[in-house]
Structure formats: C-alpha cells, structure tokens
Amino acid sequence: MARLFHVPLSPYCRKVRLSLAEKKIEVELVEERYWEQDPDFLRRNPAGKVPVLRLDGQVMAESAAICEYIEETRPEPPLMPKKPEARYEVRRLVGWFDDKFHHEVTSRLLYERVNKKVTGEGYPDSKNVKAGAKAIKYHLDYMAWLLDHRRWLAGDQMTLADFAAAAHLSALDYISDVDWNRSQAVKDWYAKIKSRPAFRSILADQVPGFRPPPHYADLDF
Amino acid sequence: MARLFHVPLSPYCRKVRLSLAEKKIEVELVEERYWEQDPDFLRRNPAGKVPVLRLDGQVMAESAAICEYIEETRPEPPLMPKKPEARYEVRRLVGWFDDKFHHEVTSRLLYERVNKKVTGEGYPDSKNVKAGAKAIKYHLDYMAWLLDHRRWLAGDQMTLADFAAAAHLSALDYISDVDWNRSQAVKDWYAKIKSRPAFRSILADQVPGFRPPPHYADLDF
Structure with a gap:
C-alpha cells in the first residue's frame, strides 16, 4: 500500500492526499515530525520536508512533482x-497558491499560529498575523474574480489548481482564518469541493491543542 | 515574435531563456522593473513577478508552468x-533548486548583494550573506553526489533540472559567489552546459554597477 509521511495541516500534504483520494489510491498516513530532522526521514528526503510519498516502490518528495507523477501514472479521473x-x-494557479498564497497568507497565519507552537518555536508574531489576515482578503477576491467566469478555478473542470487552493484554505479554515462571507462564489466553490469523498479524511483531521470551529467539517457551512 | 519580460540575473527568467533558446524559439527580451509595480505590468501578471512570457498569443507567468508549456508545445529537442x-x-530537482536552493542560497546572496541595491532597499545583511555562503557548499556537494552516478543532474539526458540549477548558479557566478574548485564533477557539468549555444545570451548579460568576474563568460574557466 502507498504510504504518505505528512503533517495534518500542511497544505502541500493535503494537496497530495486529495489527489490520491480522488484517484482512489489507498494510502497509509504516517505523521512525521519533520522539524526534528530524524536521520531516517532525511534519508527518505534530503530536503527534510513533508510530504514524502512511498508509491510504486519509489520514495518521492516535492508535492508538485508527486501530483504530476500520480496524474501521469493514474490518469483517471483526470485532474x-x-x-x-x-x-x-x-x-x-498551483504555483500561485503554493508559492504566492503560501508566502503571503499561509506562512503568516498557519505557521505563526500553529507550527510555531507545535515545533516549540514560540509565540505568533502579531505583525505577521496582521499582514496575513490582510493578504487573504486580496486572494479571496482574486478567486472570486476567477470564479466569476469559470466553474472551477482553472476552467470548466476540477483540477489540481482547485486542490492546491482547497488545501491551503482548508488548513486555514481549521484555525478559523477564512472569512467565507467575503464572497458567495468562493463559498459555493468550497462547498462543492468539500463535499467530495476525497475531502473526508481532511475534514476528520484533529491536531492536539487546536480544536477546529464547528463549521470546519460541516458540509452546509 | 515571442517576448519575455525579465531581469537579467533572475534565475527564473534565465531558466525560461535557456528553454526558449534550446528549442530555438526567437524571443525579444524586455527588461521589466517589476518591483515598481507598474499597472501595465500588473495587468500582464497580477502576481507582479518576472518572468512573463508572451507566446502563441498568450501572456504567461510562473516559470515552472511556462517551461512545461514550452515542452508540451515544442517537444524537440526534449528537455x-x-x-x-x-x-x-x-x-x-526543479523544485529543489527553485524552492530550497533559492530560499537557502540565492535569496541570501544574490538578493542581498544585487537586488537590494538595484531596488533601493539598502545594504546586504551580512548574517544572510554568511548563511547563504555556508548553504551553497552543501548544495554543491549534493550536486556532486548526484553527478557521481549520473551524466546530468536528473539522469542520462540534459533536462529542465539542469537548466534550473544552471540558472541559479550562473546568476551567482556573475557575482563570484560560486566556488568552482569545490567539486570537479560540478565544474565539468557547468562547463558542459555553459558551452551550449543556448547559454550565449546569458553569458552576455551586463548589469549596470556590477561587473562579472573574467571567468564568468569564459568557456574554459
């Protein structure tokens, strides 16, 4: 069986989990405290990051490369x-979310509020949190603009771009950092993607010390 | 004709330039002072970054997405x-260089020494420069380890991985930040890639206020 070394709220891990689940590839999830830089883990991925996926007898890192590999070897259903x-x-758009959105929003909200506590790095920097809370508005508006003339973020079919975006937003939603009232189009899009079977494992995630808001796993949020 | 909005020392722009040149796609280079966030430029790329490529009647951003597009529409010679x-x-490996190497090395050496001056952000932070100078050694050793059992970085043929790596290293070489004596394997690899016709325009780059070392454009360095 495939095995994914991950942490529950990592957007990069969530993107890979969504791809695997959508393709109906069974996977064993193994939580990896990657920041402790265990030598066994570093052997699997010298970059020292999650996700790391064992699939088809290979050990793979870098979420974008992993998702392209899954797509090339399991083309159905197409992402x-x-x-x-x-x-x-x-x-x-995958680059937009995994690079720009990550840098401007995820790293300033999720990493400040959750990762710092989990890894023992200290308290959130309120300047960063404020900047992240401001930046997410601009990104939600950009998504609303895209969804104004498209069914899904990249066009008429659901793709890896939707998974990349939903991976970041779902992790931020876990800590109540997404204002779903800002755009009906974005809320409808998220309701649509959240209701897919592939999303179930993500909605069931629990991080000790952080309780998600009641709407987190609610399909009619 | 294709048109690329770029800055000469950007590794992401250089990777796209190498791809275009290797595929013999003629391109007009336009220097873009992207940090001034000119509205015309932001219309072309809301992410406000270079490279931005106009090709086949489209305007494209994100170097990884651009290179995959070029590869899919111009498969010969294959990268x-x-x-x-x-x-x-x-x-x-493209992810390794464009994410990890960029974060640990390029942003600490090139951005501190060149971009800060060009964009008027001030002086290099010596702590960053020191950390970058330390990190590049580890990366050169990793490349040497890969090249110990491969002709090119990702295997037996030259690929986008080599262009990604050469794009970062050539930009750092322009400011004399690469110790080519650290590994003969890496030096031989760079000599091989540097001697390709696709590299010519990169070796001819000139950035006002920064003079490259004599070996920068020398094929027998």
Whole structure:
C-alpha cells in the first residue's frame, strides 16, 4: 500500500492526499515530525520536508512533482485538462497558491499560529498575523474574480489548481482564518469541493491543542 | 515574435531563456522593473513577478508552468524524459533548486548583494550573506553526489533540472559567489552546459554597477 509521511495541516500534504483520494489510491498516513530532522526521514528526503510519498516502490518528495507523477501514472479521473493552454493555467494557479498564497497568507497565519507552537518555536508574531489576515482578503477576491467566469478555478473542470487552493484554505479554515462571507462564489466553490469523498479524511483531521470551529467539517457551512 | 519580460540575473527568467533558446524559439527580451509595480505590468501578471512570457498569443507567468508549456508545445529537442519516474525526478530537482536552493542560497546572496541595491532597499545583511555562503557548499556537494552516478543532474539526458540549477548558479557566478574548485564533477557539468549555444545570451548579460568576474563568460574557466 502507498504510504504518505505528512503533517495534518500542511497544505502541500493535503494537496497530495486529495489527489490520491480522488484517484482512489489507498494510502497509509504516517505523521512525521519533520522539524526534528530524524536521520531516517532525511534519508527518505534530503530536503527534510513533508510530504514524502512511498508509491510504486519509489520514495518521492516535492508535492508538485508527486501530483504530476500520480496524474501521469493514474490518469483517471483526470485532474489536468488535455490542452497545453489549459494545462498551463492549472500549473500557473498551483504555483500561485503554493508559492504566492503560501508566502503571503499561509506562512503568516498557519505557521505563526500553529507550527510555531507545535515545533516549540514560540509565540505568533502579531505583525505577521496582521499582514496575513490582510493578504487573504486580496486572494479571496482574486478567486472570486476567477470564479466569476469559470466553474472551477482553472476552467470548466476540477483540477489540481482547485486542490492546491482547497488545501491551503482548508488548513486555514481549521484555525478559523477564512472569512467565507467575503464572497458567495468562493463559498459555493468550497462547498462543492468539500463535499467530495476525497475531502473526508481532511475534514476528520484533529491536531492536539487546536480544536477546529464547528463549521470546519460541516458540509452546509 | 515571442517576448519575455525579465531581469537579467533572475534565475527564473534565465531558466525560461535557456528553454526558449534550446528549442530555438526567437524571443525579444524586455527588461521589466517589476518591483515598481507598474499597472501595465500588473495587468500582464497580477502576481507582479518576472518572468512573463508572451507566446502563441498568450501572456504567461510562473516559470515552472511556462517551461512545461514550452515542452508540451515544442517537444524537440526534449528537455523532459519520457518515463513518469524520470519525469518525476526532473520536477523534483526543479523544485529543489527553485524552492530550497533559492530560499537557502540565492535569496541570501544574490538578493542581498544585487537586488537590494538595484531596488533601493539598502545594504546586504551580512548574517544572510554568511548563511547563504555556508548553504551553497552543501548544495554543491549534493550536486556532486548526484553527478557521481549520473551524466546530468536528473539522469542520462540534459533536462529542465539542469537548466534550473544552471540558472541559479550562473546568476551567482556573475557575482563570484560560486566556488568552482569545490567539486570537479560540478565544474565539468557547468562547463558542459555553459558551452551550449543556448547559454550565449546569458553569458552576455551586463548589469549596470556590477561587473562579472573574467571567468564568468569564459568557456574554459
């Protein structure tokens, strides 16, 4: 069986979990305290990060590379469109969320509030939290703008771009950092993706010391 | 003709330039002072970053997505292998350099020494420069380890992984921050990639206020 070394609230791990679940690939989840840099773990991934996936007899790291590999070896159901222009747009948006959104929002909210506590690095820096809370508004508006003329973020089908975005937003929703009232279009999009069977394991996550808000796992939030 | 909005020492722009040149796609280079956040430029890329490429009537951003698009629409000569396992390894290494190497090395050396001056943000932070100078040694050793049993970084053929690595290293070489004596294998690899016609435009770059060392453009360095 596939095995994923992960931490529950990592958006990169969640993106891989969503891909695996959507493709109906069974996986054993193993929580990895990657920040302790255990030598066994570093052998699996010299970059010292999660996710790390064991699949098809290989050990793989880097969530974008992993998701492309899953897509190439298990094309059904497709999480990438066929045309190069449309594939470009998916990859652009995956980069948008995993790079820009991560840098401006996730690292300033989730990492400040949760990771610092879990890894013993101390207290949240309120300047960062404030900047993250401001930046997420701009990103939600950008998503609303995309969804104004598209069914899903990258076009008419659900793709890895939706999973990348939902991975970040679901982790932030766990700590009540998403204002779902800002955009009906974004809320509807999230309700749609949240109700997929692939999302179940993510909605069942529990992080000791952090209790999610009641709406976190509610499909009619 | 294709048009690339870029800055000369950006490793992400250099990776795209190398891909375009290797595929013999003619491109007009336009220097973009992206940090000034000109509204026209932000319309082309709301992320406000370079590279931005105009090709096939589209405007594209995010270097990884751009390079995959070029590969899919111009497969010859190939910069990606055929097998999913090998393609995974290329993408993992592109991620390694564009994420980890960038974070640990490029942002601490190139951005401190050059970008801060160019954008008027002030002087290099010596703590960062020191940390970057230390980290590059570890990365050169990792490359040497890969090249110990491979002709190119990701395997037996030259791929986007080599271009990603060469893009970062060439930009750092421009400011004399690469110790080529650390590993003969890495030096030989760089000599090989540097001598390709695709590299010519990069070796001809000139940044006002920063003069490259004599060996920068020397193929027998």
